[in-house]
Amino acid sequence: MYKALLKPLFFQLDAERAHHLVFDNLRRAHRIPGTPALLRQLYDFQHPNLEREIFGLRFRNPVGLAAGLDKNAEFTDELGALGFGFVEIGTVTPRPQSGNPQPRLFRLPQDEALVNRMGFNNGGATAAANRLRHRRNQNLLIGGNIGKNKDTPNEQAAADYVACVEALHEVVDYFVVNVSSPNTPNLRQLQEREPLIQLLQQVQERNKALPTPRPLLLKIAPDLTDTQLDDILLIARETQLSGLVATNTTISRDGLTTDAERVTALGAGGLSGRPLRQRATEVIRYLHQHSGGALPIIGVGGIHSAKDAQEKLAAGASLVQLYSGFIYEGPSLVKRINQALV
Numbered sequence: 048m049y050k051a052l053l054k055p056l057f058f059q060l061d062a063e064r065a066h067h068l069v070f071d072n073l074r075r076a077h078r079i080p081g082t083p084a085l086l087r088q089l090y091d092f093q094h095p096n097l098e099r100e101i102f103g104l105r106f107r108n109p110v111g112l113a114a115g116l117d118k119n120a121e122f123t124d125e126l127g128a129l130g131f132g133f134v135e136i137g138t139v140t141p142r143p144q145s146g147n148p149q150p151r152l153f154r155l156p157q158d159e160a161l162v163n164r165m166g167f168n169n170g171g172a173t174a175a176a177n178r179l180r181h182r183r184n185q186n187l188l189i190g191g192n193i194g195k196n197k198d199t200p201n202e203q204a205a206a207d208y209v210a211c212v213e214a215l216h217e218v219v220d221y222f223v224v225n226v227s228s229p230n231t232p233n234l235r236q237l238q239e240r241e242p243l244i245q246l247l248q249q250v251q252e253r254n255k256a257l258p259t260p261r262p263l264l265l266k267i268a269p270d271l272t273d274t275q276l277d278d279i280l281l282i283a284r285e286t287q288l289s290g291l292v293a294t295n296t297t298i299s300r301d302g303l304t305t306d307a308e309r310v311t312a313l314g315a316g317g318l319s320g321r322p323l324r325q326r327a328t329e330v331i332r333y334l335h336q337h338s339g340g341a342l343p344i345i346g347v348g349g350i351h352s353a354k355d356a357q358e359k360l361a362a363g364a365s366l367v368q369l370y371s372g373f374i375y376e377g378p379s380l381v382k383r384i385n386q387a388l389v
Contacts, residue, residue, distance in 0.1 A: 049377030062152040062161070070122050077125045090378050091130040092385045099132075101343050101365045102262040102289040104188060104220055108132035108385050110356065113347045113368035114192035114223065114266075118168065120175040120182075127187040130381040135368065136175060137192030141210040143171035144196055147230060147338035153313045155305045159351060160320030161371045162313050163296070164230045167194050170175045172214035181216035189220035192266065197231055204237060204345035205249040213248060216257050224250060227295040230318045235268065240278045247257075247286040260287035269326045269348060273333065279337050289342035290365070293334060294327045320371035324349025328362050337361020351376055353387035 057065040076082050097108035109132040112126055120136040127134065146168025153162045172193070179189060193211035195204040208224060213221070224247065226237035237243055247265065254260050265288055267279055283291060295319025300310055303322060327348025335343055346364030350356050351372040359367050370379070372380055 049379065053370045055372075056375065058154065058156065062151060062154050063149065065153070065155050066116075070117075070125075073125045074122060080357045083124075086125075086128040087130075090382050091128065092382045092389075094389045095383070096389050097132070097385055102264075106132045106298065106366060109360070109366045109379050109388070110133060110384050111188075111345070111368045112373065113367060113370040114138055114190070114225070115163070115165070115370055116373070119170045120189070122185060122188060123179070123182050124184045127184045129378045130385065131187070133188035133190060133220075134178075135190035135192050135223060136219070137189060137223075138167045138194040138228065139167065139169050139172045139175050139211055139213070139215065140167050140194050140196045141172050141207050142196050142214075143174070144168065146346065147184065150199065151316070155255070155303065155310070155320070157305045158214075158303050158320065158322055159375050160303070160305075160322050161374070162310075162316040162318050164314070164316035166197065166230045167228065172211045176214050176218050179215075182350070189218045190220070190221050190223055190264075190386060191215045191261075192223040192225050194225045194228065194231065195234070196361070201233055201236055204314070205246045208246065209249045209253045212254055212257075212261075216254070216259065216261055219261065221262040221264060221289070223264045223266050223292050225266045225295070227266050229268070229296065229298045229315070230325065238268065238271070238275070238279075240282065244282055244285060247282065247288065251288075252288050259279055264288060264290045264292055264345070266295055266332070269297045269323060269330055270299060271330070274345070276330065276333055277337065280334065281341070283338075283342055288342070290345065291334060291345060292345045292368075293330045293364075294323070294348050297323055297326065298312035299326075319348065320375070321349050321351055324351075324355055328358055331359060332362040350384075351380070353384045356384045357387065 147166035195207035346359030347368035
């Protein structure tokens with residue numbers, strides 16, 4: 048029904064407007080008695096063979112929602128009813144910010160891809176934490192994807208990430224440090240070896256000082272070279288990271304079938320969806336092989352089918368996340384993947 052009826056209607060609207068329409072109506076429907084149970088019956092699939100224990104957490108299934116769709120932790124109950132094993136909120140910053148000017152989210156249907164330059168638009172870490180305290184489904188694992196405010200200089204970035212950890216640590220199950228988004232000026236400079244070590248050491252020091260330290264992961268770009276990936280593995284070991292998220296969106300436009308002039312006219316932003324599948328899998332495989340399988344990896348990028356998810360897991364991912372595939376394929380994708388894995 049989604050692909051035949053709803054998706055063509057939503058795709059007639061501006062992408063960001065359609066996003067708000069879909070999730071606002073999902074929230075309204077979820078408040079109707081009986082709807083949560085109906086959604087679980089339609090989309091949730093549970094089986095003991097799907098359970099995973101990764102970085103000390105028990106996941107009921109390995110299919111999660113990537114950061115970016117529920118930036119403000121507004122829909123975790125609804126998303127849990129759609130069968131996700133975990134949901135990653137954010138990217139959250141210490142202070143609220145509006146993000147980049149609109150329009151800032153675009154579809155490339157011919158490539159089953161998205162281009163976004165959202166710019167960490169969110170209501171701030173405190174607001175997200177308050178929502179998570181009052182969610183109904185306290186059993187759904189929640190990841191907190193954290194970043195810095197746009198006006199925070201890179202030299203002071205660690206303080207922003209630490210502030211997010213302090214605000215969210217009681218209400219999330221793991222953290223993901225996001226220094227790989229292409230949509231915040233100069234943010235990717237923090238992926239360089241020395242700045243990244245300093246940042247992660249400060250965040251980890253504060254995390255470990257808390258009564259309930261959380262697994263700390265790093266989300267990396269697909270545009271890194273093998274040498275940079277080697278550095279990431281060394282840094283992960285040195286800063287005692289619990290895992291990696293591979294990968295974020297790409298700044299590359301290689302291999303697109305959409306008219307090049309139209310792609311250029313859309314402007315800057317991170318590309319996600321099918322065109323990212325192969326590169327994301329390559330990065331996962333490289334990290335898995337060169338770490339000897341010692342570092343858990345959440346695989347994300349171009350997962351539009353059960354086969355795509357299995358490819359990521361076979362390459363060395365412990366868990367997978369959906370973003371663009373969820374938009375193009377609809378909520379049944381989660382169930383199809385889990386059924387195929389069993």
